[in-house]
Amino acid sequence: MKNFVEELKWRGMLHDMTPGTEAQLNKEMTAGYIGFDPTASSLHIGNLATIMLLVHLQRTGHKPFALVGGATGMIGDPSGKSEERKFLDEEVLKHNQTCIKKQLEKFLDFDSGANSAEMVNNYDWFKEIGFLQFLREVGKHLTINYMISKDSVQKRLETGISFTEFSYQLLQGYDFYWLYKNKNIKLQMGGSDQWGNITTGTELIRRKESGEAFALTTPLLTRSDGQKFGKSEGGNVWLDANMTSPYKFYQFWLNVADDDLPKLLRVFTLWDRETIEAFDKEADKNKVKRELAKDLTTRIHSESDYQQALKASELLFKGTLADFNATEERILNEIFEGVPQIEISQSEYKNTSSIVDFLSVVTQNQIFTSKGEARRMLKEGGVSINKEKVSEATSMQFEFLKGKYLLVQKGKKNYFWVKIG
RNA sequence: GGGGAGAUUCCAGAGCGGCCAAAUGGGACGGACUGUAAAUCCGUUGUUGUAAUGACUUCGAAGGUUCGAAUCCUUCUCUCCCCA
Numbered sequence: 001m002k003n004f005v006e007e008l009k010w011r012g013m014l015h016d017m018t019p020g021t022e023a024q025l026n027k028e029m030t031a032g033y034i035g036f037d038p039t040a041s042s043l044h045i046g047n048l049a050t051i052m053l054l055v056h057l058q059r060t061g062h063k064p065f066a067l068v069g070g071a072t073g074m075i076g077d078p079s080g081k082s083e084e085r086k087f088l089d090e091e092v093l094k095h096n097q098t099c100i101k102k103q104l105e106k107f108l109d110f111d112s113g114a115n116s117a118e119m120v121n122n123y124d125w126f127k128e129i130g131f132l133q134f135l136r137e138v139g140k141h142l143t144i145n146y147m148i149s150k151d152s153v154q155k156r157l158e159t160g161i162s163f164t165e166f167s168y169q170l171l172q173g174y175d176f177y178w179l180y181k182n183k184n185i186k187l188q189m190g191g192s193d194q195w196g197n198i199t200t201g202t203e204l205i206r207r208k209e210s211g212e213a214f215a216l217t218t219p220l221l222t223r224s225d226g227q228k229f230g231k232s233e234g235g236n237v238w239l240d241a242n243m244t245s246p247y248k249f250y251q252f253w254l255n256v257a258d259d260d261l262p263k264l265l266r267v268f269t270l271w272d273r274e275t276i277e278a279f280d281k282e283a284d285k286n287k288v289k290r291e292l293a294k295d296l297t298t299r300i301h302s303e304s305d306y307q308q309a310l311k312a313s314e315l316l317f318k319g320t321l322a323d324f325n326a327t328e329e330r331i332l333n334e335i336f337e338g339v340p341q342i343e344i345s346q347s348e349y350k351n352t353s354s355i356v357d358f359l360s361v362v363t364q365n366q367i368f369t370s371k372g373e374a375r376r377m378l379k380e381g382g383v384s385i386n387k388e389k390v391s392e393a394t395s396m397q398f399e400f401l402k403g404k405y406l407l408v409q410k411g412k413k414n415y416f417w418v419k420i421g
Numbered sequence: 422g423g424g425g426a427g428a429u430u431c432c433a434g435a436g437c438g439g440c441c442a443a444a445u446g447g448g449a450c451g452g453a454c455u456g457u458a459a460a461u462c463c464g465u466u467g468u469u470g471u472a473a474u475g476a477c478u479u480c481g482a483a484g485g486u487u488c489g490a491a492u493c494c495u496u497c498u499c500u501c502c503c504c505a
Contacts, residue, residue: 258458382451
């Protein structure tokens, strides 16, 4: 059996841990948990990095718990946030919890004997606790001085922080305490921004129970240019196929920076050290990215989703018009499932007077939100139809692929599959 | 309760009666170069277009003053700071 801490170390996934953590893990099978707040209906690849901690924990023989923050999600974690957030309403939270739970189930083994994964929701123990009880049980044990010294709070002192968000660490601390007492969980993990919240928990456990609990964090993923990792084209990369299609997801990994590759391979794949180090030396970086993208798309989505994403990518980026025409229509529609599709009618097409109208209003502003934008982009040479650059003067005489499709390209990487029928 | 500062285009942040659709920076988007990379360079970044020193809508909200307001006045809403 591999050693958990060693495994994290060589993967560069260990940011910090409390003294004695390693000894505890070596001593016995240890239960550890990570919390996920239901702030959205899907987890994103930033969460995936911490999920991997749980995966490794289980693979090295320990027992992973995934906590869904039904209660903490109602409060809002001030960590890393520069301002107070709006509450999500309960309906949305409920929905998000269900969705996230489903996603988490994909990554962990819930049927592996003693170290089977388990899922808990902190709403289950918070719903019964009253304010007075909470103050007596939790508040009494921690000083304001201690709470204020936390980084997440310090950063907000200037701009303002509500009592509610200030209290967040108490809730998370109580989670840890509750899990320690009731589930024998001795370790809490998370991103490095969670250190303060986690240690509030170990502190609470120490003071209330004289117990020893441990904290372990992983570095927050950043891109080589210092930016937050996991954003793409203005949005998060979600694990939910309805929010980020497998094609987009696959493309995201294909487009990561070369310099980030070593880090990404270590954090997101389960490949062993030799394999990864061999990839480090590989000169053809795109080949490595294809492997990375394949591994992740297959694991997060499925083998067939990967196959489709791959086919779509090859056809869009490398295919010729002949390739399009040679592919069965049914197959085309299938593999372009993740590519934005737009449908317009014959008459709409016929009545389109200019290419500017076509790219904006006729295609329901899905390609360009305004005529001005379309015009601008045309001028800049950023639009192709059926792989040919077009300009504002180009007339609407296009040859349809398979008799009824047009392939519109905005920039190099944004494709639209327009059906006229 | 008293005193002060502020709300500007995606964000930060200038402008403080006409030259303001609004500086600058960031972001975003496009182009060139490449490898569907990074870096770099160039361009775009309210809508509309008879492309024009054009029209229209924008500078927290509503009114007002003025030939003319993001800029002045009144009321309102919100935010922050200091004192109690």
